[in-house]
Amino acid sequence: MKKLISMLLVVIMTMSIMSVVNVFASDIKVTIDGTNQTYDVMPVIENGRTLVPMRAIFESLGATIEWDDSTKTVKGTKGDVSVELTIGNTVAKVNGNDATLDVPAKIVSDRTMVPVRFISESLGCNVGWDDATKTVIITTSTDNKLAKLISTYHRPIPTEFTKSNALTDIIHFEGMTQEEQESAYNTVKSSGEVVCTEDKFLETITTTGPEFGTSEVVNVDGQPFKKALRITCTEVPEKSSKFISRTKATPEKNPGDGVNGKDIMLLAFRMRTISTDAEDGMGKIQVQIEHPVSYTKALFKYATAGKEWTVIYLPFTGVDDATSIGIRGGFAKQVVELGGIEIINLGPDYNMSILPKTEKYSDEFNPDAPWREEANKKIEEIRKGDFTVIVKDKNGNVIPDAQVELDMFEHEFQFGNLIKSAMHGNENYMKNLSSLFNSAVVEHSLKWAPYEEKPQDARRQIDEAKAVGIKYLRGHSMFWERKFGSNGKTYMTPEYMFEESITSGANKTKYDELCKKHIDEISAAFKGELVDWDVLNEIVVHNVFESVYGAETWKDQFAWAREANPGIKLYYNDYMQLFEGYYPTLDKLVATGADFDGIGIQSHYDNHQETPSQIMAMYDKLDTYGKELKVTEFSCSIPDLAHQANFTRDALITAFARESMEGFLYWGMWDGSNYAAYSPFFDKDWNIKPAGLQYIDLVYNKWWTKNAKATTDASGKATVRGFYGDYDVTVTINGKTYTDMVAFHKGYDNVLEITID
Numbered sequence: 001m002k003k004l005i006s007m008l009l010v011v012i013m014t015m016s017i018m019s020v021v022n023v024f025a026s027d028i029k030v031t032i033d034g035t036n037q038t039y040d041v042m043p044v045i046e047n048g049r050t051l052v053p054m055r056a057i058f059e060s061l062g063a064t065i066e067w068d069d070s071t072k073t074v075k076g077t078k079g080d081v082s083v084e085l086t087i088g089n090t091v092a093k094v095n096g097n098d099a100t101l102d103v104p105a106k107i108v109s110d111r112t113m114v115p116v117r118f119i120s121e122s123l124g125c126n127v128g129w130d131d132a133t134k135t136v137i138i139t140t141s142t143d144n145k146l147a148k149l150i151s152t153y154h155r156p157i158p159t160e161f162t163k164s165n166a167l168t169d170i171i172h173f174e175g176m177t178q179e180e181q182e183s184a185y186n187t188v189k190s191s192g193e194v195v196c197t198e199d200k201f202l203e204t205i206t207t208t209g210p211e212f213g214t215s216e217v218v219n220v221d222g223q224p225f226k227k228a229l230r231i232t233c234t235e236v237p238e239k240s241s242k243f244i245s246r247t248k249a250t251p252e253k254n255p256g257d258g259v260n261g262k263d264i265m266l267l268a269f270r271m272r273t274i275s276t277d278a279e280d281g282m283g284k285i286q287v288q289i290e291h292p293v294s295y296t297k298a299l300f301k302y303a304t305a306g307k308e309w310t311v312i313y314l315p316f317t318g319v320d321d322a323t324s325i326g327i328r329g330g331f332a333k334q335v336v337e338l339g340g341i342e343i344i345n346l347g348p349d350y351n352m353s354i355l356p357k358t359e360k361y362s363d364e365f366n367p368d369a370p371w372r373e374e375a376n377k378k379i380e381e382i383r384k385g386d387f388t389v390i391v392k393d394k395n396g397n398v399i400p401d402a403q404v405e406l407d408m409f410e411h412e413f414q415f416g417n418l419i420k421s422a423m424h425g426n427e428n429y430m431k432n433l434s435s436l437f438n439s440a441v442v443e444h445s446l447k448w449a450p451y452e453e454k455p456q457d458a459r460r461q462i463d464e465a466k467a468v469g470i471k472y473l474r475g476h477s478m479f480w481e482r483k484f485g486s487n488g489k490t491y492m493t494p495e496y497m498f499e500e501s502i503t504s505g506a507n508k509t510k511y512d513e514l515c516k517k518h519i520d521e522i523s524a525a526f527k528g529e530l531v532d533w534d535v536l537n538e539i540v541v542h543n544v545f546e547s548v549y550g551a552e553t554w555k556d557q558f559a560w561a562r563e564a565n566p567g568i569k570l571y572y573n574d575y576m577q578l579f580e581g582y583y584p585t586l587d588k589l590v591a592t593g594a595d596f597d598g599i600g601i602q603s604h605y606d607n608h609q610e611t612p613s614q615i616m617a618m619y620d621k622l623d624t625y626g627k628e629l630k631v632t633e634f635s636c637s638i639p640d641l642a643h644q645a646n647f648t649r650d651a652l653i654t655a656f657a658r659e660s661m662e663g664f665l666y667w668g669m670w671d672g673s674n675y676a677a678y679s680p681f682f683d684k685d686w687n688i689k690p691a692g693l694q695y696i697d698l699v700y701n702k703w704w705t706k707n708a709k710a711t712t713d714a715s716g717k718a719t720v721r722g723f724y725g726d727y728d729v730t731v732t733i734n735g736k737t738y739t740d741m742v743a744f745h746k747g748y749d750n751v752l753e754i755t756i757d
Helices: 002-021 054-060 116-122 178-191 198-203 371-382 427-436 448-453 455-467 508-525 552-564 582-591 612-623 641-656 690-702
Strands: 029-032 044-046 049-053 064-068 073-078 081-086 091-094 097-100 106-108 111-115 126-130 135-139 193-196 205-208 213-219 227-233 244-247 264-276 283-290 297-305 310-317 324-328 334-345 384-393 403-411 414-419 439-442 472-479 532-537 569-574 598-601 628-634 661-666 708-711 717-723 725-733 736-744 751-756
Touching: 049 054, 049 116, 054 064, 054 073, 054 111, 054 116, 081 116, 111 116, 116 126, 116 135, 178 264, 178 310, 178 334, 198 227, 198 244, 198 334, 205 213, 264 283, 264 297, 283 334, 297 310, 371 384, 371 612, 371 641, 384 403, 384 725, 403 717, 414 427, 414 455, 414 472, 427 690, 439 455, 439 661, 448 455, 448 508, 455 472, 472 508, 472 552, 508 552, 532 552, 552 569, 569 582, 569 628, 598 612, 612 628, 612 641, 628 641, 641 661, 641 690, 708 717, 717 725, 725 751, 736 751
Parallel strands: 029 135, 384 751, 414 439, 414 661, 439 472, 472 532, 532 569, 569 598, 598 628, 628 661
Antiparallel strands: 044 049, 049 111, 064 073, 073 081, 081 091, 091 097, 106 111, 126 135, 193 334, 205 244, 213 227, 227 334, 244 324, 264 310, 264 334, 283 297, 283 324, 384 717, 403 708, 403 725, 725 736
């Protein structure tokens, strides 16, 4: 019995120790001067103290390190300060003097773990703890009261709103009713030319992937049309592209003439579901109209329907010679029918925004969607802080009953847009850039080949952006392993990089030399002006040099960029985060030991709009890599302005509610010069769109602190809770007014002392 009790005690003690120690990085984060830290062995907590890997913390804080294996003692030195710890010993030494530790250094997973607060404070840093986010916040400055105010520019921000500033009082746009859609379709049909009739569409139907189902033409009763395409999926394929019903009909005005890529078109049909094993009882298809060789898609949209015939309208812009039409039906074991199929060509100048459209959107975009409540709680928790103003007289005596007012004039979070040559001399572009954004990214002119050809373009764009108050500028991008841009003619990487001696792998020395030379030159040209650089861009798909020289070249490029750009953040930027194929490439980059700070998420939601839950799940997965995140190229180019607005609203909320997210930048704001057909902000005449109104309401109404007032208490203190950012501070006492400008940013004490004469 005694042996049994002893064994139980040993098991309980062992489990207790494990429960204390094994609280890993999924729970604990460490930041140094705002930068998330990543360790090969993640932080642990023991007796309320956070331990981190010895070498990583010393080197991150600028200390040199010595290890004596015989005594199991580590010594870190920074300037005139030395810190010594011995494994298992609660007595440490700082400059030779004993210091008692609550928790000693210890070995975890073959790594020496040391108490982060003791090390940091011994080396002259300030250490804070954010319990809400379980983050150790280290600042290397000895004065942690306030962040440095780096700009006093006051942009002409929006000030008029239709909604309150309550986070729950959102703007929501409703789409067209079915009656409105039918009426609009009749008007559209009379305005255009039917280029694909029902009879022509059903004349010749074939099936790709017959092992997954069948495609056939069937008779229909009780409808304006007499025949329909019946798609029967008997086995769901692993990829939807494996099962496609195809027609030999095309959207050409005249067979063989091709398609004009500027023409606006509308695909219309009726759809019903005969049977399905889908949980929601809805049949689902995806329509594709694409180039038969390049597979560039003019239309790639889903449609859903229940048992009753449902009208489906899918507007699209033609792609040159995109003549191949197919319908993917392998999303469930189902039988669906499509009838009354027509394609109308409306020419190149038709206003696509007035076309009828039919799409079923997730309930997650509804105003009362439950996920938004939790997101708003996170925003209150992570994007706001308590700001204290202490008022004293010139003798140091505190002054009670002083009136204090805080007005935000800039956000700490980076809300931005791209900058490009088209903005030069465009008064509307510059006015709206200044009014709406505090951040910008160079779209084209900092890429390697374009910069070498016309360095003056990048210089002008950055200077013009700074002149209208853009505070945070991004560099995009040092390396894009792609020869030409989308036009197939403009070099993205210099032509000389594709000489045979380099592409064959015969001259790595020359390859490295040219890469480092490029980094050094472009970094020197914009030193001190950028907050971060995309060092690598789109390496999942474009990796022509990595395939020759290996992933270690990526590590080298980040190392050279770090050396040339001290003090700014380095990013890997890509667009594939929603697809499993992205993560092996990210893992490969991480495995090299590449030194990068952030992951850029391009976020082009043009042909697909994920639900907020899907986007948040993607962010969850990226967070496991311990890097800061940034939405770098957001777009939502869809003609349905109501859904574009609601989707943009919720994309902004999901990003702003994410602790690791540092910014949200758009990839264009104006239809007059935009890489995709429909920007989220302005049409060609600079009329603001619903999605633009959503952005203004969130950023400048709901996420902005203005006219926040408090009165100093008996200790001379007044505290206001607000969004992190830059503020005008006004103090009024005895009829006199005193003002100051200050940065209240995350990770600082945020205490401002004002002396009144």
